[in-house]
Amino acid sequence: MGVAELAAGVLGRTSASPLLAVGSGFIDLTPIWLKDFAIRRFGDDDKTVLLIGLGAGITIAALAVGLLSRRRLGWGLAGLAAFGIVGMVAALTRPVAEPVDAVPSALGSLAGMAALALLAHRPPPSALGALTGKTAQVLLARRPQPSPATAPGTAAPARGEATEAAVLNEKNGSEPRSSGGAGPDRRRMLVTGAGVVGVAAVGGVLGRILLRRGDVSSVRADLRLPRPASPPRRVPGGAQVRVPGMTSFRTSNRDFYRVDTALVLPQVDPRDWTLRIHGMVAHPVEMSFDDLLRRTLIERDITLSCVSNQVGGDLAGNARWLGVPLAPLLREAGIHGGADQILSRSFDGMTLSTPIETILDGRDAMLAVGMNGEPLPIAHGFPARMVVPGLYGYVSATKWVTDLKVTRFATDQAYWTKRGYAERAPIKTFSRIDVPRPLATVKAGRIAVAGTAWAQHRGVDAVEWQVDNGPWRQARLAPVPGLDTWRQWVAEWDAAPGSHTLRCRATDGTGHTQPEHREPPFPDGATGWHSVVVTVT
Structure with a gap:
């Protein structure tokens, strides 16, 4: 090794x-x-x-x-x-x-x-040590007899005796020992x-x-990104629910979840990076990183989530992304009729598939180069990655992206779709309870129940919560800058002593309410109400 x-x-x-x-x-x-x-x-x-x-x-x-x-x-x-x-x-x-x-x-x-x-x-044994059988017997028979002057106990052993000892050692499978105490072998x-x-x-x-x-850490540290031509909307006051233990509205780069198949982070130097747009297009495109930065940049707050996220899980994060809109790039290349997929390829060979309509329908799909005010972290795709609001990461968020192929789902399959995951994977309406934590012990009286909900590109219109199969109650929703971020919620509960089960469910901007029945993440995302059990003393 x-x-x-x-x-x-x-x-x-x-x-x-x-x-x-x-x-x-x-x-x-x-x-x-x-x-x-x-x-x-x-x-x-x-x-x-x-x-x-x-x-x-x-x-x-x-x-x-x-x-x-x-x-x-x-x-x-x-x-x-x-x-x-x-x-x-x-x-x-x-x-x-x-x-x-x-x-x-x-x-x-x-x-x-x-x-x-x-x-x-x-190593081969010595000639004398290797002697066995009749040869050894003959040598033993011919050994000189000890004289009284050299009787045992009065002098060193005779030469014949040493020979006999060597033969006996050989017959017994042992090694002659040196004066140092350790055998040569x-x-x-x-x-x-x-x-x-x-x-x-x-x-x-x-x-x-x-x-x-x-390693490109030093190159990343020296990189200065242009300011966006289209800045983000202001995050309204109150977007962050002020409850101890509550999730941060904006996830730091260090705490942002990471799910990919790279055992070692790809090191892509932006000076060598190129992006190729090809396939079912009239004009194939190839551009350098400098070419990319010379284009119009936008900056948006967008929540990403992983298809592997379980009900109540934390494989989701909200960040401010800086990048180049994808739709103009594709339109400039000239998409042929019949194309319905972008097969994106990472520097390390990973492939993801994205429905073309989700890039061209007006949402802020982009080739991101910045995250939370700095160049993309290496772990999150430096120097460039895809971000498409409203889709699970396995069909939208290619890190270290270097290649976009305009094609058809019937022609090309990406890494995860080959393994049975859905081709089109819009993020499902989702809510969870962040406070109090599962199995927490709290004091009786008025306490805060708070959490996070998301339905990217549809928005969250309502969150309801419940105690012990009682009536559903409306939670207060915090304001958000747009439809593509998660939304925090909070409620007050007059908690009585005992063990209680709290549940929540969200309703998105289309009127769809999060279903009760739980489904696993495979093949297109988990569903179900999130619940926590708490003890009130």
Whole structure:
């Protein structure tokens, strides 16, 4: 693994790292239920957990290879060859794979085989120590007899006795010991093992350092974005409900949720970045990042949410996005009749599909370059990403975007639609209780019940809340700058002692009310009333 990481670092190919390639392949093969469990259980740490699990699996497999090699060296070598083949296949099946990506896994496998052969090698025994059977008996029979002057206990053992001891040791399978106390085989094993560990550690660390040499953090820090020609609407006073523990109306870049398949964040230098618009268009377009920044920029407050968000979940965030409107770009390219999809591609090969009508219907769909007043964080798509209000992220929010193909759903399928998710995925009307928290204990008397609701591009017109199957009550809605952000709500409750269940439901601008029955996120988003149980003392 150390040699393979070093080779990937020398090549500058993150996708060629066997650990990352196998991890990405595992993500591709992960069943939907396991993916949802990982996101629900580990959140933003799901990739760290995956890498730790892969490391543990590799360690167990390496132990198995070592045990097999004790029985027969060929079995251990075959196991290491299998390691290499798995790594090569995983690397070559990545969306951005090149033939050279197979090299690190191949070199790593060969290095492992060489290390195993070196560790398992035993030097041939001495000629005398190897003597057995009749030859040893003859030598023993010919040994000189001790004289009284050299009787045991009075002098060093006779030469014949030393020979006999060596033969007996050989017959018993033991090694003659040196005066230092450690056998030469043990000493050689320790030295060789330390050397192998050193090569592995140095190779792995150096490989990681080399792979990070493309880090664009400093480039991002030096980037200055133009001011928008169309500034955002003012966020009205009162948009933030002032209740202790309440969610912030605007989500900070650090706290904004992250759900993607990238085990290592793509490092895209804006000086090298290009965007290609092609497919079913009259005039294919290719532009640089500077070209993009010279266009008209808009800035809007928009809430994004993930299709994996469970009822009451927190995989949603509200930010101020700066970007270039998408609709004019597509119209300039000249969309052919019959096209109904934008297949967007990320720098790392991820593909997402977006219905064309949601870009052309007047909403603020954009190629975003800024987030909350600064260039996009690397984790959120630097230098450019898609943002389309009203759609779940898997059909609208391509990070590190580099390619837009105008096509048809019947012709091209994106990553998630191949796995059974819906082609068109408008965000469902959703509300949750943020305060009090589930299983909280509160004091009897008047307390605040507050939460967040969203129905991007339709808006939230009402939120109702309920205690213990009692009557539904209207909550007070906070003002918002537009239809594309979430909306906070608050109510007052005269809480009596005991255990109580609180529920909420929202109604959007079209008159649709959040349904009671819960449905899982797959294939087009979760539904159902959110409820929390609290204890009043």
